């Protein structure tokens with residue numbers, strides 16, 4: 001029997017959050033954490049969490065498992081559980097709506113700030129804007145982000161200033177458009193990032209890199225942005 | 235809301251650059267002082283004083299002192315705007331942070347003036 005401790009909070013009935021302990025029969029199989037949550041939900045249907053694709057593509061089941069953020073659906077018990085004990089909490093730093101469901105408003109507000117869409121003020125060509133394979137390659141490691149928020153909610157700088165520091169997820173996307181040969185808003189984009197908080201609250205702690213379920217590297221993207229700001233100013 | 239009017243250079247890039255450059259100056263200075271101390275194990279107070287006689291050592295010392303002040307200011311400002319904020323401690327935080335910022339400013343200013351008078355006086 002797997003020992004599970006799960007964070008519970010229902011603002012309508014609970015005065016404060018608490019950890020609920022229960023046992024789950026995994027049948028000796030190396031299940032994913034999401035499978036365990038489903039088994040728990042079969043026992044107690046009041047447990048709330050987000051999920052959709054169950055294969056690491058939609059990014060909705062980001063949770064904190066034994067102290068580390070990740071997607072429940074692609075986190076096997078064999079690499080997550082220590083001493084037969086699984087502890088599941090909501091992503092840290094964001095307000096809890098209920099149980100494992102967090103309010104992502106702050107996270108999306110930062111994403112919106114970096115204007116996550118292609119901007120080009122030159123006349124549109126007849127068919128499409130072309131890129132060379134080398135230009136296209138620059139977007140690798142950037143476009144794959146699924147906005148699961150595992151990185152930003154593991155970043156202390158984002159915990160302290162989620163309203164002013166863009167956070168690793170937003171900055172990775174900011175660089176995705178800065179690096180795009182078809183985007184012509186580079187100067188505007190950089191001007192919007194050159195304050196003491198948006199980019200420069202990153203202190204290179206690299207928690208973001210350690211947790212990204214897609215293996216992306218926001219710290220490197222942040223370094224590229226810093227270099228672009230430096231070149232712009234000199 | 236934490237405002238940015240009290241940061242060093244008004245731009246994140248400028249602060250970041252000052253932090254890096256002042257760090258390099260400090261490192262160079264500490265290596266220099268360390269080398270002086272290691273090279274003269276039985277240094278008397280008089281010898282220690284003559285180390286600081288040449289003008290270039292005094293200029294270097296003042297540069298290190300100013301770097302230390304700038305470095306500390308940016309670092310403390312970052313720390314205060316991380317932890318002493320309404321998000322972390324409620325509405326009184328802004329007033330408290332203002333007071334702490336002033337304390338830091340007065341302390342650093344005092345150290346700089348005092349330091350320069352020690353290095354350059356007599």
Ligand code: SF4
Pocket residue numbers: 154155156157158167168201202203204205206207208209218219222
């Ligand atoms: S490297 Fe920067 S963005 Fe990533 S966790 Fe650290 S401070 Fe946050």
Ligand code: SF4
Pocket residue numbers: 144145146147148149150151152168169172211212213214215216218
């Ligand atoms: S960078 Fe990685 S951890 Fe961060 S939101 Fe994107 S996919 Fe999730």
